[in-house]
Amino acid sequence: MDIDHGTLVAFSKSWGLFYLIAMAIAVCIYTFWPRNRKKFTDAKNSILRKDDRP
Amino acid sequence: MVAQLTKPERQECIVIVLAVLALGAILAIAGIRDPLGVHGLLIVALCLGALLYLLNRYNDPEPTGDRSTVYYDDPTRVGIAFTMVWAIFGMFMGVWVAAQLAWPELEFGQAWSGFGRLRPSHTTGVIFGFGGNALIATSFHVVQRTSRARLAGNVSPWFVLFGYNLFCILAVTGYFMGITQSKEYAEPEWYADIWLVVVWVTYLILYLRTLARRKEPHIYVSNWYYLAFIVVVAMLHIVNNIAVPVSLGSAKSYIVWAGVQDAMIQWWYGHNAVAFFLTAGFLAMLYYYLPKRANRPIFSYRLSILGFWGITFFYMWAGSHHLHYTALPHWVQTLGVTFSVMLLVPSWASAGNALMTLRGAWHKVRDDATLRFMVVAAIFYGLTTFEGSFMAIRPVNALSHYTDWTVGHVHAGALGWVALITFGSLYTVVPSLWKRSGMYSNKLVEVHFWLSLAGTLIYVFAMWNSGIVQGLMWRTYTEGNTLAYSFVDTLVAMYPYYIARTLGGLLFLIGAIVATYNIYMTAKRGPVADEDRADTPILVASDPQPTPAE
Numbered sequence: 081m082d083i084d085h086g087t088l089v090a091f092s093k094s095w096g097l098f099y100l101i102a103m104a105i106a107v108c109i110y111t112f113w114p115r116n117r118k119k120f121t122d123a124k125n126s127i128l129r130k131d132d133r134p
Numbered sequence: 135m136v137a138q139l140t141k142p143e144r145q146e147c148i149v150i151v152l153a154v155l156a157l158g159a160i161l162a163i164a165g166i167r168d169p170l171g172v173h174g175l176l177i178v179a180l181c182l183g184a185l186l187y188l189l190n191r192y193n194d195p196e197p198t199g200d201r202s203t204v205y206y207d208d209p210t211r212v213g214i215a216f217t218m219v220w221a222i223f224g225m226f227m228g229v230w231v232a233a234q235l236a237w238p239e240l241e242f243g244q245a246w247s248g249f250g251r252l253r254p255s256h257t258t259g260v261i262f263g264f265g266g267n268a269l270i271a272t273s274f275h276v277v278q279r280t281s282r283a284r285l286a287g288n289v290s291p292w293f294v295l296f297g298y299n300l301f302c303i304l305a306v307t308g309y310f311m312g313i314t315q316s317k318e319y320a321e322p323e324w325y326a327d328i329w330l331v332v333v334w335v336t337y338l339i340l341y342l343r344t345l346a347r348r349k350e351p352h353i354y355v356s357n358w359y360y361l362a363f364i365v366v367v368a369m370l371h372i373v374n375n376i377a378v379p380v381s382l383g384s385a386k387s388y389i390v391w392a393g394v395q396d397a398m399i400q401w402w403y404g405h406n407a408v409a410f411f412l413t414a415g416f417l418a419m420l421y422y423y424l425p426k427r428a429n430r431p432i433f434s435y436r437l438s439i440l441g442f443w444g445i446t447f448f449y450m451w452a453g454s455h456h457l458h459y460t461a462l463p464h465w466v467q468t469l470g471v472t473f474s475v476m477l478l479v480p481s482w483a484s485a486g487n488a489l490m491t492l493r494g495a496w497h498k499v500r501d502d503a504t505l506r507f508m509v510v511a512a513i514f515y516g517l518t519t520f521e522g523s524f525m526a527i528r529p530v531n532a533l534s535h536y537t538d539w540t541v542g543h544v545h546a547g548a549l550g551w552v553a554l555i556t557f558g559s560l561y562t563v564v565p566s567l568w569k570r571s572g573m574y575s576n577k578l579v580e581v582h583f584w585l586s587l588a589g590t591l592i593y594v595f596a597m598w599n600s601g602i603v604q605g606l607m608w609r610t611y612t613e614g615n616t617l618a619y620s621f622v623d624t625l626v627a628m629y630p631y632y633i634a635r636t637l638g639g640l641l642f643l644i645g646a647i648v649a650t651y652n653i654y655m656t657a658k659r660g661p662v663a664d665e666d667r668a669d670t671p672i673l674v675a676s677d678p679q680p681t682p683a684e
Binding site: 089093100103104107108110111112119120121122123124125126127128131132133134 | 202203204205278279280282283284349350351352354355422425426429430431432435436439440443447465
């Protein structure tokens with residue numbers, strides 16, 4: 081099979097759409113997964129703790 | 135600089151310097167009949183200076199005690215010094231080239247001082263010199279604090295810092311001699327590019343190894359942004375600089391890409407340099423230093439994650455909006471428009487997140503110029519990303535492209551967003567780095583703030599006016615269907631705006647000089663901090679009434 085301009089365009093217009101949407105859904109699931117809430121709250125407060133030593 | 139290095143580490147430094155010196159000597163010999171030879175000699179001279187310094191300090195006392203129990207901030211301190219030196223150099227070149235547009239005789243008839251050679255020294259000086267050093271310096275600081283771990287190396291941070299500055303020096307000195315690839319923001323030639331790859335991979339490994347040492351379970355969002363900056367810049371830089379030199383003794387090379395592919399790769403690089411060099415890393419500063427300075431956590435951590443992935447997914451596709459109405463296939467242009475418009479969502483998520491963090495704390499913004507730097511930066515970030523999405527739409531671009539509107543847009547981002555967030559971050563980090571209770575002079579921070587804001591506004595408004603006037607004049611037709619204005623007519627119309635932009639830039643430069651003096655004096659003899667509070671922000675929660683101008 082020849083890989084020409086048309087082939088690449090068809091591929092990017094179809095699969096390009098799907099994989100970006102799939103990644104977006106994955107990110108939303110990660111962000112709103114209930115069990116992650118505590119981890120995120122801890123993280124945003126962690127930087128305000130005293131930080132002069134490792 | 136060598137105080138925290140052991141004897142074997144100092145030997146390691148000497149070996150590295152000798153190796154670079156040898157490479158410089160090879161370039162000098164191979165390129166003896168070419169500008170390349172000058173760069174070879176320059177590398178040799180810089181390495182000899184470094185060698186002299188290292189040998190002089192070789193017998194200095196070695197560090198005692200367990201170094202893993204303290205953060206390694208020496209590279210950050212030196213990085214901040216480099217940041218300010220490049221700020222003054224880059225902004226001075228900017229004022230000079232701006233003045234040349236109004237008064238062309240400021241070229242002085244020399245080859246090296248023509249607009250074409252000075253302009254890239256301005257862009258490289260401010261983006262890579264000022265911005266890049268600020269990013270490296272703050273990333274070393276932030277990754278250690280958020281990971282609660284010392285940098286994973288004692289020599290490699292120096293290699294990254296000095297190696298990167300060697301790249302910047304080669305770039306800028308090359309332009310004066312006429313060495314350039316003529317690719318915007320990617321002007322340095324093949325040998326400097328290869329060197330940057332070595333430095334950048336070391337940076338990535340250092341960063342990843344430090345994160346691997348972390349004691350916090352979760353990697354704080356700033357580190358994601360810094361990592362995106364490091365990884366994507368490596369990818370962009372390599373792909374956009376695959377070039378074949380004419381010979382190993384010549385500075386000149388030819389890129390392997392041809393025609394419209396070359397143009398597309400260049401602007402895929404160019405726009406993502408805006409995204410991942412001038413945005414991602416500075417958002418990392420915003421997400422760390424703004425909460426730190428305001429002493430309250432970021433408004434929504436989840437929003438920051440969505441914003442991060444939105445920016446990394448969307449920005450990759452936006453570059454083609456630089457090539458509207460060209461030979462680039464129409465659908466690729468449309469793809470660029472679509473993603474540019476979508477980018478508004480994650481961009482405003484970050485800007486809004488920053489501003490919402492300050493709800494209920496706006497009195498601090500009134501009183502604290504440092505916080506005000508960061509707030510105004512977030513506002514300019516929001517404005518500029520809106521403007522960028524708008525300008526990427528094809529019919530708008532038909533008016534704005536090739537005009538000063540683009541220049542105004544870039545400077546709204548570079549001055550209003552990038553430089554202001556950097557100065558806000560530096561004023562936050564500098565006192566704690568030198569164990570001071572605050573900056574040497576809060577009044578000077580205030581002066582710097584108003585100089586910067588006035589300079590940015592004058593510059594941006596001048597360029598908006600100038601750009602739209604220029605764009606409209608170019609497309610005005612007479613009744614007989616001929617162009618109403620010659621190119622020289624448009625130049626005459628630009629003249630007052632060119633003077634205004636020079637003035638705006640000059641105010642910004644003066645602000646940077648004031649900041650450099652203030653940072654230097656803070657390091658030398660600022661108010662000494664109480665040991666217990668060495669690393670806490672100046673505005674602590676127990677502070678009921680922050681004094682004005684603090």
